[in-house]
Amino acid sequence: MKAPPAWLSPDKPYLVGISGGRDSVCLYHWLVSHQFQNLTCCHLHHGLRGHEADADENFLRELLGSDLIVGHTDVTALAEKESLSLETAARRARHTFFRDCARRTGITQVLLAHHADDQAETILFNLLRGSAGPKGMKPRQKLGNLTLIRPLLAVRRTEINDYLSTHQISFREDHSNAQPFATRNRLRHEALPLLADILGRDPVPALQRTEQLSRDLEEIARDTLDSLDLLDPQNRLHLPTFRSLSTALQRQALHDYLRNHDIPNLTFDLIDRARLLAHPKAPPSLNLPGGQRLRRKQARLFLSP
Amino acid sequence: MKAPPAWLSPDKPYLVGISGGRDSVCLYHWLVSHQFQNLTCCHLHHGLRGHEADADENFLRELLGSDLIVGHTDVTALAEKESLSLETAARRARHTFFRDCARRTGITQVLLAHHADDQAETILFNLLRGSAGPKGMKPRQKLGNLTLIRPLLAVRRTEINDYLSTHQISFREDHSNAQPFATRNRLRHEALPLLADILGRDPVPALQRTEQLSRDLEEIARDTLDSLDLLDPQNRLHLPTFRSLSTALQRQALHDYLRNHDIPNLTFDLIDRARLLAHPKAPPSLNLPGGQRLRRKQARLFLSP
Numbered sequence: 001m002k003a004p005p006a007w008l009s010p011d012k013p014y015l016v017g018i019s020g021g022r023d024s025v026c027l028y029h030w031l032v033s034h035q036f037q038n039l040t041c042c043h044l045h046h047g048l049r050g051h052e053a054d055a056d057e058n059f060l061r062e063l064l065g066s067d068l069i070v071g072h073t074d075v076t077a078l079a080e081k082e083s084l085s086l087e088t089a090a091r092r093a094r095h096t097f098f099r100d101c102a103r104r105t106g107i108t109q110v111l112l113a114h115h116a117d118d119q120a121e122t123i124l125f126n127l128l129r130g131s132a133g134p135k136g137m138k139p140r141q142k143l144g145n146l147t148l149i150r151p152l153l154a155v156r157r158t159e160i161n162d163y164l165s166t167h168q169i170s171f172r173e174d175h176s177n178a179q180p181f182a183t184r185n186r187l188r189h190e191a192l193p194l195l196a197d198i199l200g201r202d203p204v205p206a207l208q209r210t211e212q213l214s215r216d217l218e219e220i221a222r223d224t225l226d227s228l229d230l231l232d233p234q235n236r237l238h239l240p241t242f243r244s245l246s247t248a249l250q251r252q253a254l255h256d257y258l259r260n261h262d263i264p265n266l267t268f269d270l271i272d273r274a275r276l277l278a279h280p281k282a283p284p285s286l287n288l289p290g291g292q293r294l295r296r297k298q299a300r301l302f303l304s305p
Numbered sequence: 306m307k308a309p310p311a312w313l314s315p316d317k318p319y320l321v322g323i324s325g326g327r328d329s330v331c332l333y334h335w336l337v338s339h340q341f342q343n344l345t346c347c348h349l350h351h352g353l354r355g356h357e358a359d360a361d362e363n364f365l366r367e368l369l370g371s372d373l374i375v376g377h378t379d380v381t382a383l384a385e386k387e388s389l390s391l392e393t394a395a396r397r398a399r400h401t402f403f404r405d406c407a408r409r410t411g412i413t414q415v416l417l418a419h420h421a422d423d424q425a426e427t428i429l430f431n432l433l434r435g436s437a438g439p440k441g442m443k444p445r446q447k448l449g450n451l452t453l454i455r456p457l458l459a460v461r462r463t464e465i466n467d468y469l470s471t472h473q474i475s476f477r478e479d480h481s482n483a484q485p486f487a488t489r490n491r492l493r494h495e496a497l498p499l500l501a502d503i504l505g506r507d508p509v510p511a512l513q514r515t516e517q518l519s520r521d522l523e524e525i526a527r528d529t530l531d532s533l534d535l536l537d538p539q540n541r542l543h544l545p546t547f548r549s550l551s552t553a554l555q556r557q558a559l560h561d562y563l564r565n566h567d568i569p570n571l572t573f574d575l576i577d578r579a580r581l582l583a584h585p586k587a588p589p590s591l592n593l594p595g596g597q598r599l600r601r602k603q604a605r606l607f608l609s610p
Contacts, residue, residue: 127432127439128500128508133518134432134439186503194499195433198491203433209573213438216553217522223551224529246528248521268514 001163004034004151008111013038014149015101015110017094018064020056023113025063025171026160027152031111033167040105041067044097046090047074056172069104071097087182098146114150117157120204121187123211133218136211156204221252228253236302242278250275258288261303265289277301306468309339309456313416318343319454320406320415322399323373325361328418330368330476331465332457336416338472345410346372349402351395352379361477374409376402392487403451419455422462425509426492428516438523441516461509526557533558541607547583555580563593566608570594582606 008014016031018024018041031039041064045057060068073096079089102108119136127134141148152160164171195203228245230253232238237257242250254274258266270289276282277296285295285304292303313319321336323329323346336344346369350362365373378401384394407413424441432439446453457465469476500508533550535558537543542562547555559579563571575594581587582601590600590609597608 127515128504128511133515133522183503183505191496191499191503194496198488198496199433200488206433210432210438212573214519214522216556217438217519217526219551219553220526220529220557221522223554224525246524248524249528251521252525268517 001030001155001159004031004036008036008149008151010035010037012109013040013105013107015039015098015105015107016041017098017110017112018043018060018068019174020060020172021174022164022171023115023118023152023157023160025169026164027111027113028064029167029169030163039067039111040069040101040107042069042098042101042110043071044094045070045072046093047072047076048086048090052172056174059170059172069101071100073097087184095143095146098148099144102146108145109147109149112148112150113152115152115155115157115160116204116208117188117192119153119211120192120207121184123207124187124191125184134207134210134214136208154208221249222256225249225253225256232300234300234302236300239278239296239299239301242301247275250278257301258294261292263288263290263292263303274301306335306460306464309336309341313341313454313456315340315342317414318345318410318412320344320403320410320412321346322403322415322417323348323365323369324479325365325477326479327469327476328420328423328457328462328465330474331469332416332418333369334472334474335468344372344416345374345406345412347374347376347403347406347415349376349378349399351398352377352381353391353395357477361479364475364477374406376405378402392489400448400451403453404449407451413450414452414454417453417455418457420457420460420462420465421509421513422493422497424458424516425497425512426489428512429492429496430489439512439515439519441513459513526554527561530554530558530561537605539605539607541605544583544601544604544606547606552580555583562606563599566597568593568595568597568608579606 004010014031014036016024016028016039018028020043028039028041041060043057043060045053047053057070061070073093075086075090075093078084078093079086082089082092084092098110102110114137123134123136126136137150137153138148139150139153141150163169192203228241230237230241237253242253245253251271254271255266258271258274274286274288274294277284277286277294278301282296284297285293287293288303292305295302295304309315319336319341321329321333321344323333325348333344333346346365348362348365350358352358362375366375378398380391380395380398383389383398384391387394387397389397403415407415419442428439428441431441442455442458443453444455444458446455468474497508533546535542535546542558547558550558556576559576560571563576563579579591579593579599582589582591582599583606587601589602590598592598593608597610600607600609
């Protein structure tokens with residue numbers, strides 16, 4: 001494994017999300033081996049997997065001593081209360097926990113162990129949901145006050161395994177990773193191997209390139225839209241400008257406008273129906289998911305209750 | 306199935322690519338049922354599948370009589386001679402055949418029966434090759450003098466099957482479609498059903514949306530680049546302008562520039578190495594696949610032998 005990127009400084013303080021599994025334990029040892037000295041590890045006991053999870057916690061307490069913050073939560077209860085999948089509830093609980101850790105320590109940068117094979121699963125998953133294109137996780141991601149940082153995002157799972165065995169590093173096996181129940185585990189254990197077999201080559205690098213390409217194109221579209229002064233001082237879409245755009249830019253502009261106003265369930269169909277509102281002869285409003293309306297009035301499009 | 310789009314006119318002459326299988330036979334009957342009266346069907350006997358292929362040809366001769374042009378080729382020989390896969394050789398042979406038909410008839414618009422499930426396979430295939438993002442087939446595609454038109458590209462395979470059985474239309478089963486040998490057949494028969502099972506929903510609409518989104522973003526990037534005057538009158542990249550662009554736009558600009566000059570095997574890595582040439586202190590040239598070089602001289606980037 002290469003050295004950490006230059007924009008991470010060994011002298012700065014970081015939080016490190018750690019489960020006790022191979023990826024996050026590797027991340028920790030790798031950082032320490034590169035003289036990172038100001039790491040506070042954050043472990044959330046999810047209240048799942050009974051004794052195994054207790055053993056993970058004990059393993060980490062021995063490894064890390066006072067450099068460890070442990071939190072406890074009940075992900076099952078959270079999932080039921082909020083009608084979420086266990087995976088989504090667990091992620092949300094971890095983010096809440098990281099925010100707590102940041103408040104307690106004053107450290108807002110959180111290093112996470114997601115790697116290139118996790119990324120490939122995410123890209124495939126998002127692609128097949130169809131809401132946002134072939135998106136992956138970002139190497140750096142703002143989340144409220146936190147910055148989530150993923151320094152292993154280009155590192156393959158095999159490299160992590162090699163690193164652990166070369167350096168004889170102990171870790172805890174997470175047996176739930178090997179169970180093909182959850183969607184992501186099935187993508188990992190069934191879909192990606194089948195696609196590799198069909199294509200006769202590893203699909204992960206191709207998925208990474210597709211993701212980078214798509215991210216580049218989005219950035220270009222965003223920069224282009226930013227340069228157009230589409231919004232008036234009241235934050236309404238200026239229709240004469242909007243009408244002068246290509247269909248593709250109109251769709252992007254509406255997508256961004258509605259997403260920035262937290263309109264849920266933005267489908268392609270909805271965007272195209274919103275686009276029709278720009279016609280002077282179309283009906284002057286459209287009901288949106290979540291209860292708001294998009295209205296056309298005096299050459300402007302805007303949201304109203 | 307809906308009516309054909311308004312930009313197809315029943316009175317105009319069209320070539321129709323026809324195999325005798327369910328998709329193309331459905332396309333033909335659907336067009337006829339909407340009063341398309343000037344159709345010339347083009348069938349290429351690939352020299353594969355022996356008696357079955359002869360029977361396909363006879364079936365079409367009975368169905369279409371003098372509205373049919375039949376061509377004969379030997380795809381196996383072509384594949385060997387040009388070191389191509391059978392699939393690629395067959396596609397190339399069909400295109401050559403359509404050009405012949407266009408010369409003989411004076412008709413340059415070719416209707417093809419590719420449908421939404423074909424499109425999903427293509428998107429997945431291109432995505433996993435990683436060269437061009439989640440690209441699909443275009444509804445209209447220029448190919449030399451020909452225009453390939455795919456009026457069924459949004460129609461699902463199930464709709465085609467329903468249409469055929471509702472109208473009691475005979476067609477020829479192509480047994481090679483059911484054999485999970487070729488990559489595309491395996492994507493159809495193994496990968497897409499597995500992904501549907503894992504996701505708990507049909508992945509085809511999501512792939513279609515992703516494709517449209519990616520096409521929109523590319524169009525925006527192309528329009529943005531076109532507006533920048535990056536090329537000087539000698540068709541060289543103007544470096545001061547180039548350097549002012551975002552990384553994402555620089556990558557797109559170089560990709561387009563090299564592709565427009567038919568540089569083969571454009572990988573992401575190559576694009577990024579080409580991008581480094583823009584630095585005044587980088588070495589002044591880069592060897593490209595295919596034997597040409599990209600050179601930097603007097604604030605320009607250009608190709609030289």
